[in-house]
Amino acid sequence: MSQPSASQGYIDDSTSFDSLHLDSRLSQAIRSVGFKHPTLIQSSAIPLAIQEKRDIIAKASTGSGKTLAYLIPVIQTILDYRKAEQNEEGATLGVILVPTRELAQQVLEVVEKLIVFCSQEIKCLNLSSGNISGNLLKSLLTENPEILIATPAKLVDLLDTQDISIDHLKFLVIDEVDLVLTFGYQEDLTKISERLPLRKSLQTFLMSATLNDDIQQLKQQFCRSPAILKLNDDEINKDQTKLIQYYVKVGEFDKFLLCYVIFKLGLIKGKTLIFVNNIDRGYRLKLVLEQFGIRSCILNSELPVNSRQHIVEEFNKNVYQLLIATDDTEYIKEEDEDLDPENTEDRETKADADSATVSKDDTKKQKKQKLNVEKDKEYGVSRGVDFRNVACVLNFDLPTTAKSYVHRIGRTARAGKSGISISFVVPLKEFGKHKPSMIKTAKKDERVLSRIIKQQSKFGFELQPYSFDIKQVEGFRYRMEDGFRAVTQVAIREARIKELKQELLASEKLKRHFEENPHDLESLRHDKELHPARVQQHLKRVPDYLLPENARQDKKKIGFVPFHKNSHRKNGRVTKKKGNFQRKGKSDPLKSFK
């Protein structure tokens, strides 16, 4: 089984996994995944945790391999423990807490790879899985799995209602700990901490890419003289060409126009993950793109959990090229370091964040027809989820905090790949000019951008303005207006219901199928056209006259649409010329994903 490797910048090639003296079954599993050298965070944390039994608080960049940094010590020590206490009946020895169900499933998959040669000794159960019915859960719990993975709320719920004991716990991991703490889980964590065994017999791992320096409370609540590892920035980000970050100042309607042009003309080579700030917005973008024959699939908190898992898996297997993910969790629940609590405007923006921003009439209609669908509070895809081979993260809507930005762009340039991020930023003077396409969070885009720029420059990164020649896309405007008009608020609502029904049906099928064949995911497509909007077949083709002259005869040349003029890039570096940016020679930055 081969696995993508972490970015070379993260790898510690002065150490090998063999030199860490791990149990041979664990070493073999790591080898079979294809990893030779640990990453920097792994080579720092693993010896401290295994040999010195230290608690670990680790802050290391997105994609730097934090998962194995805690899983290897946990598995190794359980194996040691099993050897020493051969007759000991199975008991829960480790609990891994994560903020979202998406992350729970992903961690389970990594654990399963690591315990493949010792599955008799170690069993692992994801309590937050959407695929386990009540009865199945009961019977799986009777096997006393050594490792439990759950969101804090799920664990608390099951501690009260099921036969789960954490009395013998040896490890507690809190992954994405800052998010767990700000996700409304504090109360659950307190309940869990009250039921934990004495701290001297418990080892804890608190991990995140964005941990505040203020970790006193965490230390007190969970740790005993922890080793604090901060491996960000200077050390890891030596290779600054891996992730190129662009922003585009663009009006509200032109965001849709640009997306149409970028995806219709195939200007991004490879998979793109698009983030929007609320669910309706995701459907609007999908339906608009559908008008032009561009397929995409949707990921949001109201879809059933196993459909969500399936969508992420299929995206990782390259079944879909375009995934539109709603990221509406963090900036609502996260303590927003950027918001000024005294500032009513900020508070309003925050409160409005989840509402689709449409005209007053539409809002009234919406109220009447309000969708009665529960959002899953434990949904989240901007944090921790190991999306594979993402060429580009497109912030169609800018997040409202610099912290969210770090996690979103961390979904690309992972695992040894390079990637780009493009963020659309609505200038304040353009805000509110095109009501049907506006979103209120955009009001503070420029302020958030300046915070992002400041924060990234602290890490040694630069955000570059991605200038495009608006004249080049003008020809497409009329078609976009036509396509956009067809996507009414009613069409969006219908699409939302239709997709939900489709996914619920698929989800039942998936659930049964997963129960019978947990490792064998049947191929159900999630990017089907939804079509509640008026379909205009003629929009699906791009007439030749709209293409740049050099591409009319030979469509392959379409990738070289001269969006950028007067600029060039040397040795992978962008040099500025009259405010525009471009790579040297043929390679457009949007085409250069390796």
Ligand SMILES: Nc1ncnc2c1ncn2[C@@H]1O[C@H](COP(=O)(O)OP(=O)(O)OP(=O)(O)O)[C@@H](O)[C@H]1O
């Ligand atoms: N030692 C290693 N050698 C090569 N690749 C690795 C190694 N360890 C982990 N990886 C790969 O690196 C990628 C990122 O790892 P992981 O998901 O653990 O990162 P992370 O630090 O938890 O990121 P995030 O903060 O976004 O959650 C994964 O695809 C993983 O398989």
